[in-house]
Amino acid sequence: MLLTCCTKEGDTIYLPNPDEEQPSTAPLVTVIYDVNGLGDRSYNDKIFRGIESAAKKHGFRTLQLVPDSYEQGLAYLETVFRQMESAQDTVRRLFIAPCQGYDEFIRKNNRRLERNPYADLLYLETSTPLEGKGSTFYIDYYGAMYMGGYLCQDYYSSKVILLVLANPYTQWVVEAGKGFVDGFNSMTSKYNKTLKTHYLSNEPGGGFQLADTTALRIYQEAKVNETDNVCVVPICGGAMNAFFRILPKFSYYVGVDDYVFSPLINNYINVIKNIDTVMEYYIDQWADGTLPKHRTFGLRDGATDIYLSQFHYMSREDHQELRQEAIRKEEERYEK
Structure with a gap:
């Protein structure tokens, strides 16, 4: 405590x-x-x-x-x-x-x-406002994760993409996973990749903490062949640290929630949730006495984003085109 x-x-x-x-x-x-x-x-x-x-x-x-x-x-x-x-x-x-x-x-x-x-x-975070006193908000991860899934097709030396989800009940986890899968499946890769999904827990609220030994077992079981280089996409909060610690040198990894860097890991894609900026906005609003009853944030307003390293090449035009496609799909899905 x-x-x-x-x-x-x-x-x-x-x-x-x-x-x-x-x-x-x-x-x-x-x-x-x-x-x-x-x-x-x-x-x-x-x-x-x-x-x-x-x-x-x-x-x-x-x-x-x-x-x-x-x-x-x-x-x-x-x-x-x-x-x-x-x-x-x-x-x-x-x-x-x-x-x-x-x-x-x-x-x-x-x-x-x-x-x-x-x-x-x-x-x-909740998409269902409170009845009575209290404010709520929800950060829509679908669009940013859609971009992440699409871009993961460029991990050409990773035959296996391992999507690790905390549990099948937490709303933002489920919808983030859906966005990633939809983005991944929106294009056909010439590299013949396999996308695997693994839930860490079958309990509501579970799967956000993980032992290193369990992370290593999940990583090894994801391989189709012993020599496969698995790209890990951890949508599981703090449990992601266990995967980051057990990855072999020069493995592929997609940072989730915050930017992650290691000279020993190929981390070209980071899908970011700017929850710190949103929290600061809400406290500013409270200070002014104008706390909103409910809001939904997403890719368009910068509550989520995607950052690419200098080693992941994508033209500005292609990046903007993909972003607009992701925003459109996100807002159609949730009727914004």
């Missing part, structure tokens, strides 16, 4: 529990992450950076909570909700829940915060 409160100057104050909030009139942003979420070098770490950047800019306090079990996370949720609904002061408080595992609790309890006009709630 990690509890931190950061000041405007960037100093970090460690607190033993959420009840020991610092007495201050400065607005407070409280976050409860997924189990052991921080340190994933991916989605959750980017959320942390975005929140801290915005909080420092506005002079807000932050309290970042990382439970070490789902039960502990629910206990923190109850504690924070109880604090926020019963507060008698005029301190503005924003609670952020970046974990779909808390969906049931959030939807059953969000109206409790209506008792406090100075309390606000931001829940992500």
